[in-house]
Amino acid sequence: MNTDFSRAPIDPQSTERLAAEGLRLGLVDTSDGTAFAAWLRAEARGFHGSHPADESLAEQLHGYADRRTTGVWDDRAADPASPVATASSWPAALTVPGGSSVTAWAISAVTVAPTHRRLGIARAMLEAELRTADGLGASVAMLTVSESTIYGRFGFAPAAMAADWRFDARRATWTGPAASGRVHFVSLEQLRDEGPPLVERVRLAVPGQMEFSGPLWTRLLGLFGEDKDAAKHLRAVRYDDRAGVAQGFAVYRVTESPMDFSAHTLDVKYLVAATDDASAGLWRFLLEVDLVSEVTAGMRSVDEAFVWQVSDFRAVSATQRDHLWTRILDVKTALEGRRYFRAGRTVLEVSDPLGFAATRVLLDVAEDGSASVSPFEGDVPDDAAAVALTVNELSALYLGGVSAVTLTRAGRIRELREDSSTTLDTTFHSPVAPWLSIWF
Ligand SMILES: CC(C)(COP(=O)(O)OP(=O)(O)OC[C@H]1O[C@@H](n2cnc3c(N)ncnc32)[C@H](O)[C@@H]1OP(=O)(O)O)[C@@H](O)C(=O)NCCC(=O)NCCS
Known part of the structure; x- marks a missing residue:
């Protein structure tokens, strides 16, 4: 892949189509703090997010600077410096069956201002993204979606589903293998540094996983942007095998039940296990935390071994949905x-x-x-x-x-x-x- 993907020329076909409507498709120079901040504010508005605080904006200016950042501007708007549409993209390794990766074009931050909706702006931007990705040699484009009704028309389809799991912790007695290692509490800051090599180590084992770092990683720990407050409520544990080698970790939050102090909910925010032993050690730990009656774990695989590791099948249930959408280009x-x-x-x-x-x-x-x-x-x-x-x-x-x-x-x-x-x-x-x- 061309390393200068972020500066590759903007797609002429979509530029022309939007120009005919009086709109300007262009790249944002992410080293220009004013222009990039206007884009980030427009993106937050597009997803109905809060106005980014200065501290969060500063982090985002840094954290997202290496993405290809595209906008559409309407010079007739009251604030012409604020884009009316946003998109960002970058090449990322996508794991495919057989334990290898292909270069996929990740597309994110697709928004069109409510004042400019249904004028064909998203279509122009998406088609521009696909032509750009194709021109740069990405064989696949991929995204995760806000709504599953949007992207089929551009050739995307759900290729990896996700499941939100729910355990009745009082019924789900552990019957799986006893793990040979130990679970330790670690700080989120420690995990911020130790986690990525473990995540990367397991990435090739599961098709659909992608290479990620920066904000996509620190966000999981509540250590990035608007979600920073989340870190206050998170706990992290690491699983070390018998030899003392880290083989997994979990980040979770316990929410109190005010009416019944023994009926708290434990929500698993992220869990990585490099071995079956680590998986057993971590899930057992999470299912056996005192004062918890319900354990939830969102955005997990639809095929989890833990279903077969508890005493009662009906103590575990899942809601499944589309998650990763791919679009073959080559x-x-x-x-x-x-x-x-x-x-x-x-x-x-x-x-x-x-x-x-x-x-x-x-x-x-x-x-x-x-x-x-x-x-x-x-x-x-x-x-x-x-x-x-x-x-x-x-x-x-x-x-x-x-x-x-x-x-x-x-x-x-x-x-x-x-x-x-x-x-x-x-x-x-x-x-x-x-x-x-x-x-x-
Ligand atoms: C989704 C969004 C980007 C669409 O932008 P838009 O400029 O209004 O879309 P377009 O006018 O280019 O529409 C292109 C096509 O998609 C369809 N479409 C657009 N939004 C749609 C939606 N939410 N559901 C179903 N179809 C949709 C249009 O009807 C049009 O169909 P057609 O060309 O086959 O006739 C915009 O509504 C938005 O910003 N939504 C909020 C943020 C969001 O959800 N972004 C997606 C992130 S994954």
Whole structure:
């Protein structure tokens, strides 16, 4: 990826389209404190956040300075220096099945001022982001969304779901393995320094996880921006294995129940475990904290081992939703970037109204799970499966968490040869459920 992504030229097509409406699409120079602060205030307003305090603004000016920062300005507005729309983006490693990464274009901070909504500004910005990402060589774009109704039209689809878990701590007696190590309290500041190498160490084990640092990390500890007050209520524990090596940590908050002092709620804000032993040690600790009757853990994997480690299945429940949305831009690079779980050949006829991923290819998976993808014309070979799908379905399948059979039953994949969706399913399916542990 071009290292100067933040300064890559602004997309001419969207610039022209917005100029026809009297609007100016441009890049923010994040070293210009006044201009960047105006952008940050506009972004906060776009998400209905509070006015950023000076201290928080100063942190954000520093913390977000390395992102590509785009805005739209209306020179007829009462405050023409304040953008009427915002977006930011950066390249980030995205874990794909098989324990490797592809370069994905992370898009964030998409807002359009309520005074300028539904004029096509978001469309112009999103399409500009996709063309820019494609031009810079990102094979996939990705985002986490405020509403799941917005991004399908741009070729995105949910590729990693998330679950909000709830335990009845009085019923959920631990029956899993006894951990061999120990849990220690640590300070949030200590974790701020020690945490990232652990997070990065486990990142490749789960498709859908992304490389992150800076505010996306310190925010989890309540140590960044407007959320800073949150740190007052957070506790952190670290799990060290028998040899004394740190193998995981958890950050949590206990909220008092004023009416019943033995019915507090413990909310797990973030938990990382590099080993099954660490996972058992940390979850057991959290489930056994005194005075707690309910444990909640949001934005977790939909497939957690702890379900099988407590005495009562019905003491654990989950609400599931879409979380990480991906959008394939370069079919060959994206598909060759991951591993597959069944050798064989599949013809994929991919349609894409925006053009990036429109192609007909042969995906040829070798015995070791690696794949080659090549343009394909002519009749489907006798030994190959064949399907027609849009870039949305291909993007949903990409991380291996969505069933091709289900998408076919839903009428979203068309089999060009009988039973091809079963083949596609076993080829793409990941044994580890895709999961992204943060939002961005
Ligand atoms: C979502 C938001 C960015 C849309 O901006 P916008 O400039 O009004 O959107 P556009 O006019 O470009 O609309 C583009 C298309 O998306 C549709 N659309 C826009 N917002 C939508 C929404 N919230 N739900 C469903 N469809 C939406 C439009 O109808 C239009 O559809 P079409 O082109 O297929 O006819 C804006 O409403 C906003 O800032 N919302 C609050 C912040 C937010 O949620 N941002 C998204 C962060 S992930």
